Amino acid sequence: MAPISGPDTTQRSYLWQDGTVRSWLLTTDHKRIALLYMASITAFFVLGSVGAALIRLHLISPTGAILSDATYSRMFTMHGIVMVWLFLVPSIPVTLGNFLVPLMLGAKDLAFPRLNLISWYLFIMAGALVVYGLFRGGLETGWTFYTPLSTDYTQGRVLPVVAGVFLSGFSSIATGVNFIISIHQLRAPGLTWYRLPLMLWALYATSVIFVLATPVLSITLLLLAFEHFFHVGVFDPALGGDPLLFQHLFWFYSHPAVYIMILPGMGVVSEVVSTFCHKPVFGYRFVAWSSISIAAIGFLVWGHHMFVAGTSLYAAVVFSMLSFLVSVPSAIKVFNWLGTMHGGAIRLDAPMLYAMGFIGLFTVGGLTGLFLASLASDVHLTQTYFVVAHFHYIMVGGMVSAYFAGLHYWWPKITGRMYPEMWGRTAAALLFFGFNLTFFPQFILGYEGMPRRYATYPAQFQVLNVLSSAGASILALAYILPLIYFTWSLFRGAPATDNPWQATGLEWRTSSPPPVENFITPPVVTHEAYDYAALDHPDTAQRAEAPHV
Amino acid sequence: MSEHPEPYDSPQHRDETAIAGMWLFLASEILLFGGLFLIFVVYSHSHAAGWALGVRHTSLVIGGINTVLLLTSSMVYILGVEAARNGNARGIIQAGLGAAALGMTFLCLKGWEWHTEFGEHLFPGPGFAIGGPQAGGAQLFYSFYFLSTALHGLHMLVGIGLIAWVCLRTYRGRGRLLQVMPVEVVGLYWSFVDLVWILLFPVLYLIGRV
Numbered sequence: 001m002a003p004i005s006g007p008d009t010t011q012r013s014y015l016w017q018d019g020t021v022r023s024w025l026l027t028t029d030h031k032r033i034a035l036l037y038m039a040s041i042t043a044f045f046v047l048g049s050v051g052a053a054l055i056r057l058h059l060i061s062p063t064g065a066i067l068s069d070a071t072y073s074r075m076f077t078m079h080g081i082v083m084v085w086l087f088l089v090p091s092i093p094v095t096l097g098n099f100l101v102p103l104m105l106g107a108k109d110l111a112f113p114r115l116n117l118i119s120w121y122l123f124i125m126a127g128a129l130v131v132y133g134l135f136r137g138g139l140e141t142g143w144t145f146y147t148p149l150s151t152d153y154t155q156g157r158v159l160p161v162v163a164g165v166f167l168s169g170f171s172s173i174a175t176g177v178n179f180i181i182s183i184h185q186l187r188a189p190g191l192t193w194y195r196l197p198l199m200l201w202a203l204y205a206t207s208v209i210f211v212l213a214t215p216v217l218s219i220t221l222l223l224l225a226f227e228h229f230f231h232v233g234v235f236d237p238a239l240g241g242d243p244l245l246f247q248h249l250f251w252f253y254s255h256p257a258v259y260i261m262i263l264p265g266m267g268v269v270s271e272v273v274s275t276f277c278h279k280p281v282f283g284y285r286f287v288a289w290s291s292i293s294i295a296a297i298g299f300l301v302w303g304h305h306m307f308v309a310g311t312s313l314y315a316a317v318v319f320s321m322l323s324f325l326v327s328v329p330s331a332i333k334v335f336n337w338l339g340t341m342h343g344g345a346i347r348l349d350a351p352m353l354y355a356m357g358f359i360g361l362f363t364v365g366g367l368t369g370l371f372l373a374s375l376a377s378d379v380h381l382t383q384t385y386f387v388v389a390h391f392h393y394i395m396v397g398g399m400v401s402a403y404f405a406g407l408h409y410w411w412p413k414i415t416g417r418m419y420p421e422m423w424g425r426t427a428a429a430l431l432f433f434g435f436n437l438t439f440f441p442q443f444i445l446g447y448e449g450m451p452r453r454y455a456t457y458p459a460q461f462q463v464l465n466v467l468s469s470a471g472a473s474i475l476a477l478a479y480i481l482p483l484i485y486f487t488w489s490l491f492r493g494a495p496a497t498d499n500p501w502q503a504t505g506l507e508w509r510t511s512s513p514p515p516v517e518n519f520i521t522p523p524v525v526t527h528e529a530y531d532y533a534a535l536d537h538p539d540t541a542q543r544a545e546a547p548h549v
Numbered sequence: 550m551s552e553h554p555e556p557y558d559s560p561q562h563r564d565e566t567a568i569a570g571m572w573l574f575l576a577s578e579i580l581l582f583g584g585l586f587l588i589f590v591v592y593s594h595s596h597a598a599g600w601a602l603g604v605r606h607t608s609l610v611i612g613g614i615n616t617v618l619l620l621t622s623s624m625v626y627i628l629g630v631e632a633a634r635n636g637n638a639r640g641i642i643q644a645g646l647g648a649a650a651l652g653m654t655f656l657c658l659k660g661w662e663w664h665t666e667f668g669e670h671l672f673p674g675p676g677f678a679i680g681g682p683q684a685g686g687a688q689l690f691y692s693f694y695f696l697s698t699a700l701h702g703l704h705m706l707v708g709i710g711l712i713a714w715v716c717l718r719t720y721r722g723r724g725r726l727l728q729v730m731p732v733e734v735v736g737l738y739w740s741f742v743d744l745v746w747i748l749l750f751p752v753l754y755l756i757g758r759v
Binding site for chain 1: 554566573576577581587595672685
């Protein structure tokens with residue numbers, strides 16, 4: 001199993017095999033599709049960030065600094081819709097997941113390569129529709145499209161945006177089907193379920209949600225569009241419908257979608273923590289099954305978004321208890337990462353800094369979630385900045401940190417180039433501090449009663465709002481820096497070796513960047529996951545492999 | 550298109566993978582219709598009287614005939630799958646065309662039913678035919694009726710398209726080794742469309758009628 005390297009690898013790598021635009025746009029190579037997705041979601045991330053920047057700039061002044069009230073509403077809606085549906089939901093699965101699933105399985109491609117390409121085109125069409133709607137007037141419903149605001153009262157462009165989100169759902173379902181079937185069908189010889197990297201367990205759990213929750217969003221949006229277009233009663237109380245039914249259906253998807261937005265990040269962190277401590281993940285099976293149980297319990301907690309919406313008290317009590325249950329598998333993960341780090345030879349390279357940031361920020365986000373899952377405190381905190389801060393700790397502090405951790409970690413494999421380590425560490429530190437400065441004040445604002453989604457606020461909240469906006473500018477720097485040095489490294493970065501981090505996954509056994517067919521010799525797995533002993537003492541490992549050859 | 554190596558070990562491995570993929574996609578479809586059936590469950594209870602009034606206005610004759618047509622169509626298609634397993638290309642095409650024709654007849658009858666309902670002002674909105682205190686529930690029923698039959702009809706169109714594709718590729722591939730997998734995969738989808746109707750038929754035509 002000698003790694004393949006040498007001067008000719010760049011010629012045969014997937015990046016340079018055929019350089020025409022046509023070959024990229026019609027590719028069925030999962031690695032190239034991952035890069036197509038990466039370029040697209042980066043563009044959407046920039047768009048969503050511009051929205052956030054304008055919101056934070058506006059909130060420097062209690063009376064609102066730059067936007068009219070209506071524009072402010074449209075701006076936070078734009079930020080929410082673009083970030084949730086065009087960045088966070090696809091983020092890690094479609095980029096790193098697309099690139100890594102076949103490599104980690106030791107396969108040549110995903111199970112359905114053409115479906116994979118179709119999913120990207122669906123995503124692009126979805127993005128185009130959403131952007132069209134947002135720029136031709138936008139809408140002020142927030143990312144949740146609650147009825148009857150979205151069907152009766154809004155002046156904005158509901159239909160194209162809803163149609164775009166609807167389409168992006170099909171792209172998600174296609175990706176989910178592809179991942180699940182690939183993991184079942186395409187594992188290399190010897191790669192049993194309990195030898196899979198934890199990233200794959202996390203992506204499997206994510207895909208289950210993609211496949212089983214997304215269609216519920218699709219039908220909900222279809223009903224919404226039907227009502228909006230034909231003025232036919234489904235959810236609108238004026239037409240006899242029940243607006244609460246919309247909220248039930250919407251959150252039946254959108255709460256599991258929160259786990260779509262965090263489980264892949266947990267997968268990345270499991271890989272990174274193990275590699276940079278050079279130790280197997282503590283309690284492998286617990287971490288693996290905690291991903292599955294988060295996905296499963298996640299389907300049963302949607303009602304906690306509706307505690308003040310007039311649902312029955314008994315339903316609320318049950319949903320509250322079930323929501324507390326999610327913290328069990330989440331805590332298992334956090335404690336097992338800490339257990340992995342305990343006594344490990346920790347190397348503080350950029351991916352590890354991002355991963356440690358993830359662990360801390362995710363823990364804060366998770367613990368503050370308990371305040372919101374408790375009925376009594378939720379009545380006080382719901383619809384305030386406390387909620388905004390809580391979910392940004394999970395979505396940005398958690399998922400965006402993990403996304404950057406994964407990008408830095410697998411960048412050498414994807415591009416064959418090293419990023420500048422010092423700059424990577426700087427960006428990771430800036431992200432952590434900028435993020436906390438932006439969002440920690442929002443916990444206090446919310447606790448003191450500042451409601452979300454208002455364009456103005458009482459003057460007593462100004463200091464904390466200015467702090468938050470100042471933090472956002474540091475956060476912006478932490479996003480712009482990697483954009484610059486990653487681009488730089490594509491041309492000037494030091495060439496990467498096949499396994500620069502001394503990691504164990506199958507993806508590190510092929511060249512950087514991998515050849516078109518992923519592996520010159522199809523790999524055979526003879527070790528448990530994260531078997532560093534075999535990596536460090538290849539002689540003993542070779543002997544162990546010998547009988548299998 | 551730049552040819553990327555296929556990830557399968559053997560043709561059999563590829564076929565198993567495709568069939569597993571279709572099953573998983575159908576699981577996703579179940580949740581799509583599941584959301585729709587939630588509307589039925591909630592409103593048929595909260596607006597029971599108006600809902601039942603709506604059910605009584607549907608055409609049981611057309612609904613019944615359509616149910617027979619669709620069940621027969623699925624059965625005919627299964628004969629095609631059997632033919633594929635026996636290597637009988639003619640059998641696939643005959644069964645496919647038969648199943649598609651029955652499906653098209655279903656859609657024509659459905660279209661005619663819709664046409665008469667539009668004529669009777671049963672589409673919800675101003676001027677809705679059913680008046681009185683239960684009008685609201687009856688409107689909700691017809692919202693559900695039109696949306697669910699439209700969505701099911703769309704699935705039928707896709708299914709008929711897929712059957713036509715199977716027939717075409719079988720016709721073009723005469724004399725070569727027959728592939729069973731595409732016939733089976735389309736059969737799974739066609740049976741699912743049938744199954745949705747088996748649930749829709751009592752919901753739209755029977756429950757609340759007497």
